[in-house]
Amino acid sequence: MKKNLRLISRIDVKNNFVIKGIQLEGLRKVGDPLLTAKKYYEEGIDEILFIDAVASLYERNNLFKIIENASKHIFVPLTIGGGIRTLDDIEHSLDSGADKIAINTQAIKNPDFITEASRVYGSQAIIGSIEAKKRGNSWEAYIDSGREETGIDAINWAKKLEFLGAGELLITSIDRDGTKKGYDIELIQLISNSVSIPVISSGGAGCPEDIISLSSETDTSGVAVGSILHYDDYSIRQIKAKMINNNFNVRK
Amino acid sequence: MKKVCVLDYGIGNLKSLYNAFKILDTTPVLTSDHKKIKDSDFLILPGVGAFANAMEKLKKIHLDEAIYHFIDQGKPFMGICLGMQMLFEYSEEFGVTDGLGLIKGNVIKIPSKNKKIRLPNIGWNKIIKSNTELSNNSILRNIRSEDYVYFIHSYCCKPQTNENVIANTVYEGVKLCASVQKNNIVGLQFHPEKSGKVGFEILKNFIKN
Structure with a gap:
């Protein structure tokens, strides 16, 4: 039986620009969020994540307008993340055209927020987002776009997020982000074995082979x-062809 | 221009449906106003989240009655995702809750074959059309059996008979009901407004009905 696999574009946004850094730092402008997203949609991306890279730091979220415009042109699932703190923020996100909301910092600060949010909007709308960094033999969850350590074990936190009501997890390896050195397979293995909700892996893809090894x-x-899409290293078509050749069930 | 009414009862993202119907040269309205519902040519019942919560919200403002009335007039009606599940007699999600009872059958948790499966089923699955006269003339008429559409659900519809089933899908080896049609009533378990070009074709077929 072929395993289902989704190819998702992650668009990190700062002040209305698509930005990309290495290990969530040294952010560089690489394009316009709406044009970038539209291009990926036309080329057949399965889903798009818009993450406000600095929202938690400044306690604001610039993405609502971007999502609102994106939803006029893009008809695949859209996720918003970064700086979501209240039920009003979630309501605003859904009203702007987002389908799913990724929550990291606020979940750590107030775990009940995940339960409340999934009760009101359904767990299918709530993604528990974890930014993890390797410390010795374990991984620690970070907040504020990888800037603040929490002392919380990322694997345990993943299980807790499922228990609290998250319908899906977004796992970002801070160590691998922007490095093109491949995903943190060990981290994803441990987390996906610990939960029974879907897991989206992020951080480190440098070539289609990295996706195949991880999956x-x-x-x-x-x-x-x-990075590999932003810098035109590979096209969506090329990446999907590789996934299909390796026997994954992928939307053509 | 044709008026498409999307029922707004405080559940989920309705923007994408609104935007899709705009592109399709119709006049979409997001509303729970009974007069506006009555005046429209097409009616959509969207829905995400928990069954009981959605039914409660629907009944609280008597939208169930508005739906029955609209359907009695013979105008095209479509339930999407949880909106399709609500067409059935009852759901077993967190205890038994009555649905609209328009199609015989019930709603159960997605069953697993042998191993534990990941839920919700979030992602793109193939449409497998039932090769019936109904299916071939349905809103899926020009959709190929290999086309992918976007699903996000933990519960699925279990129709009492296959007569209304126009398409199925397979998730982790388990066959699930993807779409039903009964006279002027259509149900889609997947999200056409999130299924790219294929989804647009389906919505286009619906407003041509």
Whole structure:
């Protein structure tokens, strides 16, 4: 039986620009969020994540307008993340055209927020987002776009997020983000084995082979890519062809 | 221009449906106003989240009655995702809750074959059309059996008979009902407004009905 796999574009946004850094730092402008998203939609991307890279830091979210415009042209699932703190923020996100809301910092600060949010809007709309960094033999969850450590074990936190009501997890390896060195397979393996909700893996994709290694060795449901599309290293068509050739069930 | 009414009862993202119907040269309205519902040519019942919560919200403002009335007039009606599940007699999600009872059958948790499966089913699955006269003339008429559409659900419809089923899908080896049609009533378990060009074709067929 072929395993389902989604190819997801991750668009990190700062002040209305698509930005890309390395290990969530040294952010560089690489394009316009709406034009970038439209291009990926036309080329057949399965889903798009818009993440406000600095929202938690400044306690604001610039993405509502971007999502509102995106939803006029793009008809695949859209996720918003970064700086979502209240039920009003979620309501505003859904009204703007987002389907799913990724929550990291506020979940750590107030875990009940995940339960409340999934009760009101359904767990299918709530993605528990974890930014993890390796410390010795374990991984620690970070907040504020990888700037603040929390002392919380990322694997335990993943289980907790499922228990609290998240319908899906977005796991970002801070160590691998923007490095093009491949996903943190060990981290994804441990987390996907610990939960029974879908897991989206993010951070490190440098070539289609990285997606194949990750998806063969773990039970990831979706793979997020940033740099390799932003820098035109590979096209969506090329990446999907590789996935299909390796026997994954992928939307053509 | 044709008026498409999308029922707004405080559930989920309705923007994408609104935007899709705009592109399709119709006049979409997001509303729960009974007069506006009555005046429209097409009616859509969207829905995400929990069954009981959605039914409660629907009944609270008597939208169930508005739906029955609209359907009695013979005008095209479509339930999407949870909106399709609500067409059935009852759901087993967190205890038993009555649905609209328009199609015989019930709603159950997605069953697993042998192993534990990941839920919700979030992602793109193939449409497998039932090769019936109904299916071939349905809103899926020009959709190929290999086309992919976007699903996001943990519960699925279990129709009492296959007579209303126009398409199925397979998730983790388990066959699931993807779409039903009964006279002027259509149900889609997947999200046409999130299924790219294929989804647009389906919406286009619906407003041609």
